[in-house]
Amino acid sequence: xxxxxFEYGLALAxxxxxxxxxxxxxxxxxxxxxLCTEIMLNAAGFAFxxxxxRWAQSDGQVMFIFxxxxxxxxxxxxxxxxxxLFSRGRPLDVDSLSSGEDx
Amino acid sequence: MSLIWxxxxxxxxxxxxxxFSRGLSGRRAGVVGSVxxxxxxxxxxxxxxxxSSAPPAGGSYTLVLWRWFSSGALAPxxxxxxxxxxxxxILVVTGVGFLIHLFSIEHMVGEEGYARxxxxxxxxxxxxxxxxxxxxxxLLYLGWEGVGLCSYLLIGFWYRExxxxxxxxxxxxxxxxxxxxxxxxxxxxxxxLGSVDIQEVARRAAVSWPAGSTTAILAAALILGGAVGxxxxxxxxxxxxxxxxxxxxxxxxxxxxxxxxxGVYLVARSHVIFSLAPPVLLAVAVIGxxxxxxxxxxxxxxxxxxxxxxxxxxxxxxxxFLALGVGAWTGAIFxxxxxAFFKSLLFLAAGVIINALSDEHDIxxxxxxxxxxxxxxxxxxxxxxxxxxxxxxxxxxxxxDAIVARVWESGDPGHILWLVAMAGVFLTSLYTFRLLFLVxxxxxxxxxxxxxxxxxxxxxxxxxxxxxxxGRHGDPSAPVGGIMGAPLAILATLCVVxxxxxxxxxxxxxxxxxxxxxxxxxxxVESAGSTNTVLALLxxxxxxxxxxxxWLLARWAARRAARQTARRGEVVAGAGPAAASPSAGxxxxxxxxxxxFASFFKRGWLFxxxxxxxxxxxxxxxxxxNKRDIVNRASEALGSLNLFASLVLRRSxxxxxxxxxxxxxxxxxxxLAVAVIx
Numbered sequence: 001x002x003x004x005x006f007e008y009g010l011a012l013a014x015x016x017x018x019x020x021x022x023x024x025x026x027x028x029x030x031x032x033x034x035l036c037t038e039i040m041l042n043a044a045g046f047a048f049x050x051x052x053x054r055w056a057q058s059d060g061q062v063m064f065i066f067x068x069x070x071x072x073x074x075x076x077x078x079x080x081x082x083x084x085l086f087s088r089g090r091p092l093d094v095d096s097l098s099s100g101e102d103x
Numbered sequence: 104m105s106l107i108w109x110x111x112x113x114x115x116x117x118x119x120x121x122x123f124s125r126g127l128s129g130r131r132a133g134v135v136g137s138v139x140x141x142x143x144x145x146x147x148x149x150x151x152x153x154x155s156s157a158p159p160a161g162g163s164y165t166l167v168l169w170r171w172f173s174s175g176a177l178a179p180x181x182x183x184x185x186x187x188x189x190x191x192x193i194l195v196v197t198g199v200g201f202l203i204h205l206f207s208i209e210h211m212v213g214e215e216g217y218a219r220x221x222x223x224x225x226x227x228x229x230x231x232x233x234x235x236x237x238x239x240x241x242l243l244y245l246g247w248e249g250v251g252l253c254s255y256l257l258i259g260f261w262y263r264e265x266x267x268x269x270x271x272x273x274x275x276x277x278x279x280x281x282x283x284x285x286x287x288x289x290x291x292x293x294x295x296l297g298s299v300d301i302q303e304v305a306r307r308a309a310v311s312w313p314a315g316s317t318t319a320i321l322a323a324a325l326i327l328g329g330a331v332g333x334x335x336x337x338x339x340x341x342x343x344x345x346x347x348x349x350x351x352x353x354x355x356x357x358x359x360x361x362x363x364x365x366g367v368y369l370v371a372r373s374h375v376i377f378s379l380a381p382p383v384l385l386a387v388a389v390i391g392x393x394x395x396x397x398x399x400x401x402x403x404x405x406x407x408x409x410x411x412x413x414x415x416x417x418x419x420x421x422x423x424f425l426a427l428g429v430g431a432w433t434g435a436i437f438x439x440x441x442x443a444f445f446k447s448l449l450f451l452a453a454g455v456i457i458n459a460l461s462d463e464h465d466i467x468x469x470x471x472x473x474x475x476x477x478x479x480x481x482x483x484x485x486x487x488x489x490x491x492x493x494x495x496x497x498x499x500x501x502x503x504d505a506i507v508a509r510v511w512e513s514g515d516p517g518h519i520l521w522l523v524a525m526a527g528v529f530l531t532s533l534y535t536f537r538l539l540f541l542v543x544x545x546x547x548x549x550x551x552x553x554x555x556x557x558x559x560x561x562x563x564x565x566x567x568x569x570x571x572x573x574g575r576h577g578d579p580s581a582p583v584g585g586i587m588g589a590p591l592a593i594l595a596t597l598c599v600v601x602x603x604x605x606x607x608x609x610x611x612x613x614x615x616x617x618x619x620x621x622x623x624x625x626x627x628v629e630s631a632g633s634t635n636t637v638l639a640l641l642x643x644x645x646x647x648x649x650x651x652x653x654w655l656l657a658r659w660a661a662r663r664a665a666r667q668t669a670r671r672g673e674v675v676a677g678a679g680p681a682a683a684s685p686s687a688g689x690x691x692x693x694x695x696x697x698x699x700f701a702s703f704f705k706r707g708w709l710f711x712x713x714x715x716x717x718x719x720x721x722x723x724x725x726x727x728x729n730k731r732d733i734v735n736r737a738s739e740a741l742g743s744l745n746l747f748a749s750l751v752l753r754r755s756x757x758x759x760x761x762x763x764x765x766x767x768x769x770x771x772x773x774x775l776a777v778a779v780i781x
Contacts, residue, residue, distance in 0.1 A: 024764050094760050 009050030016043035030085070030092040034078045041071045104153040106146060107166050107183050110193055111236060113143035114229035121222035133208035136221030140204045140228050144197035151190055155619075162186050162622035163302065165238050177241075179299050184238035187623040191436060191616070192235035192368055195443050199360045200228045202590035206451050207352040209587045210458070214350075220260060224356065227253035231361050235368060240289045240299040243369075247285065247333070250362045251278055257353040258346045270345040277342040281332015285369075288325030292376075295322070305375040314379050323380035326373055327387060334366030334420050336394045341710050343417055344401075347409040351454025354409060359416050359450050360443035367423045367439050371432050374624060385516065388428020392523040395421030397708055399530030403537065403656065404704035407464045408453050411538050414707070415490065416446055418527060425524060426506040429513035432624040433617045434505045440616070441498035441601050445489030448594040452483045455587065456542065466541040467664035473543040478588060480543050482595040487539055489598040491532040491646050498601030503528070508638045528642050532649025533656065540657035 016039055023036030045067040052060020085092060117139025121132055154164070163186035171181045204224060211220055230249025237243035259271030293299050295318055296307045312319040330336075335343035346358050357363070370377060370387060377384050395418045402414035419442050426435035456472065456479060457464060473480040489499035507528070511521045604616040617626070703709060755766070 021764075021768055025761055025768075028761075 004050070004053075006050060006054045009053075010047060013043045013047035013050065016040075016046065019043075028093045028095055030082050030094060030097075033094065034075065034082070037078075038071060038075065041067060041074075104150055104159070104164050104185065105166055107150050107164075107185055107236065108168060109146040110143050110150065110197065111183075111229050111232035113139045113146065114225040114232065117225040118222050118229060121218050121225065125218075127218050130208055130212065130217075132218035132221050133204070133211065136225050137201065137204040137208055139225050140197060140201045143228065143232070144194075144201045147190075147193045147197045150185060151194060154185060154187075154190055158622070159185075165302075167238075171242070176297055177293055177299065179239045179241040181242060182238035183236040184301070185236070187620045188368075188371060188436065189235045189623075191440060191620065193232055195440055196228060196231050196235065196361050199443050199447050199594075200224075200231075200356055202593055203352050203356045203360075203447060203451065206587050206590040207350075209584050210352060210451075210454060211350065216260065220257075220350070223253055223256045223260070224352075227257070227357060227362070231365070234365055237301075239301060240292065240304070243301070243372075244286065244289060247329070247365065247369075248282065250357070250365060251275065251282065251333070254278075254346070254357050254362055257357060258349040260349050260353065267348040270342075270348040274342040274346045277339055278332045281329045281339055284325050284332070285329025288322055288329065291318070291322050291325060301372065305373075308376055308379060312376075312379050315381060316379070319376060319379040320383055323373075323377050323383035324386070326369060326376065327383055327390075330366030330369045330424075331390060332366075333369070334363050334424070335417050336366065336390050336421065336424055337397060338710070340394060340398065340417050341707065341714060344410050344413045344707060347407070347413050351409070351450055351457065354413070355447040355450035355454070358413065359446035363416060363420060364423065364439045364443070367420065367427065367435055370424070370427045371436055371624060374427075374432055377427075378625070384428055384430070386428070388425050388510075388513075388516070388520055391421045391424025391426070391428055392520045392527075393421070394418065395425065395527040396523050396530070399527050399534065401704050401707045402534040403530060404701050405534075406467055406660070406705070408457065408466050408469075408538065408542065409450070409464060411466070411534060412446065412449055412453060415531070415534065416442075418531065419446065419490070422503060422506055422524070422527070425510060425520060429510050429517060429520070430625070431506055431509035433620045433626070434502065434509055436620060436624070437604065437616050438502035438506055440604070441489065441502040441598075444594055444597040444601050445486045445499055448482060448486040448591065448598060449490065451591055451594070452479050452486065455479050455591075466538060467660055469542045470661065471543070471545045474545070478591075482591045483543070484539070485595045485598050487535045489601075491535045491649070492528065492642070493646055498598050498604075501602035501604075504639045504642055507642050508635050511638055525642065525645055529645045529649050532646045533653045536650045536653025537656040537660070538653075540654050541660060544657070546661055 020036040020038075020040030020043060023039065024033050027033055027036065045064045048060040048063045048067070050060075052058065052063075082092065085097075090097065117136055120139075121127070121135060127135065163184055165182055165184045167180045167182040169181050171179050204221070207220070207224070211217055214220065227250060230246045230253060232246070234243055234246030234250060237246055255271050255275040258274050259268050261267050262271075289299065292304055292308075296304055296311065298304055298307060308319065308322075332339040343358060343363065347354055349358075377387070398414045398417035398421060402411050402418065405411045405414060419438070423435040423438050423442070426432075426438060456469070456476070459476065460469065463469065492499040492503040507521065507524050510517055510524055513520070706712070755762075
């Protein structure tokens with residue numbers, strides 16, 4: 001197994017992060033925005049892994065496990081909120097939700 | 104005599120009691136205030152008895168109460184000093200003050216702030232006593248400011264009307280000019296002589312200042328500035344006519360009998376310094392002569408009963424200054440005493456008249472009151488005789504003729520001053536009898552009689568706020584109550600017998616007060632009997648000559664008023680509903696109908712307008728341009744920058760999550776970029 005070069009790894013992480021960011025900025029559906037958040041988190045996690053490999057430290061993998069736990073918690077809360085909104089018959093469009101006409 | 108501290112203590116105690124016991128019902132506050140001043144009068148009489156039975160060595164007795172403060176060489180005590188001069192003053196202040204308090208118990212019934220009135224009056228009497236009893240200049244200045252404060256408070260007693268507040272502020276500010284001058288004078292004396300004790304100052308001044316030296320002249324001139332402000336002499340006289348906005352007892356006590364004569368007292372008290380500065384002494388005489396003439400001429404044209412008396416007060420104090428200026432120290436103080444009697448009598452009587460006519464101040468709208476109010480007529484007549492110095496038994500005759508005679512004998516400028524004084528005598532008689540005829544004489548034209556009832560007087564609205572007072576209000580024929588009548592009767596009696604305190608020698612009188620004051624003031628030169636007789640007869644003739652002219656003027660004013668009323672009636676009848684509120688237009692017409700010279704005198708020789716253009720307008724202009732100076736601009740820029748920034752940043756708060764995310768990303772990118780570049 002040939003080691004992935006450090007620069008390629010970081011570039012992939014950056015591309016992933018930007019993809020997620022652009023997704024958040026352009027999508028209005030809450031589900032997709034949640035997805036994009038996950039992508040950005042994974043990009044950060046990937047950067048940790050690559051850095052850990054580069055300096056042969058285990059800290060990067062430890063941070064990734066933290067990130068996974070946090071992402072799980074975040075998805076749980078986020079999905080619960082989305083389900084709640086959906087069951088109340090509200091559209092999942094952020095712009096219409098944040099224009100203040102809730103309740 | 105060591106009980107002298109009781110004299111000012113009683114009024115102060117009364118003041119404190121009235122201030123801290125809220126809600127004294129009915130007339131109790133008035134009784135408390137009067138009793139306080141009455142006790143003070145009793146104490147003053149006791150001190151007088153002790154003083155005259157066993158005169159202290161050196162003619163004065165000093166009671167040191169405590170050390171006030173001490174700062175370097177300046178360490179004034181709170182100490183009271185009794186000599187003949189201050190004794191005369193405290194007797195006048197407490198005696199006349201007591202009578203006026205007594206009068207006010209009934210006169211002020213039903214006024215809002217009844218207890219407040221008596222509290223201020225007590226504070227005034229206490230401050231005035233401190234002023235005249237003070238043993239050093241700093242304590243004197245405390246009393247001086249105290250009476251100024253009370254004057255301010257009492258002029259603005261009916262504070263709900265802005266005109267009264269304005270008059271009060273004017274009085275305070277104009278007298279302040281004089282007060283500052285006096286303060287600087289005290290500093291100069293303290294610096295130059297190293298003491299503020301009045302007797303010590305006199306002793307050191309006589310030793311270390313040669314006659315006519317610059318320091319002496321400067322000190323005397325500064326003290327004179329203070330006296331001029333307080334006593335409403337030229338050129339600081341403009342506040343006194345407006346001060347008539349206060350209640351009549353206030354005018355009687357503060358603006359006739361006591362406070363305005365404080366300047367006379369001050370000059371007499373510092374006579375040693377003035378004697379060392381002959382030019383200033385001459386200035387005192389000239390100021391007095393000028394004031395008595397200017398004010399006398401103004402009084403002739405007034406239509407408000409209290410303003411006539413106010414200008415007359417200025418004029419009479421002018422006589423006192425004239426007397427001081429020619430060295431008739433005792434004559435000035437004697438005239439001060441008699442003036443306190445007859446002028447407070449006149450003011451109180453005027454107060455009764457004003458109340459009885461539902462706050463009518465305009466003498467043209469009065470008339471025929473001699474029949475309706477006979478008692479007031481007689482006391483007013485006695486007061487008027489005192490004012491015009493008509494013999495044989497009025498006090499004004501004795502005091503004023505003494506001054507006029509002394510002026511004649513006073514050397515070089517004396518004859519010109521004497522001429523002015525004689526003109527003043529004529530003017531006094533002119534305005535007094537114009538007033539008397541207008542107010543009390545029966546008139547032929549019935550239109551004027553009806554005027555006050557059918558037509559609202561131009562200034563009726565000014566006084567509406569305090570119209571309703573008591574049952575007697577608005578009814579001229581109601582008898583004057585005993586508690587109001589007694590002080591009037593006593594004052595009238597004093598007017599008559601007061602002259603015997605120092606009756607002219609040629610008529611077999613004895614100079615009681617001159618002899619008494621001789622221990623405190625330098626004696627006046629005895630005058631030759633024959634000249635005196637001629638001068639007295641001359642001044643009497645001039646006085647009598649004023650009476651027919653006064654009658655003519657009164658008839659003229661009454662006719663003019665009648666014509667105006669008739670014209671106003673036509674306007675109302677002709678124009679119908681459009682003229683339902685004629686007061687503004689008719690008022691303007693009344694002003695226009697007045698001849699120009701009369702309006703010039705009526706407005707006090709236009710001193711007010713001159714000061715407005717000389718001081719008020721430039722000051723306002725300075726304020727206006729100063730409003731936009733550079734410092735202000737810096738602070739204003741800060742404000743407008745904030746406003747601008749908030750306007751811009753407010754737009755970033757859209758409430759849309761995606762905008763916030765974009766902002767976050769942009770911010771992160773900028774921070775990263777900065778970190779990389781640096």
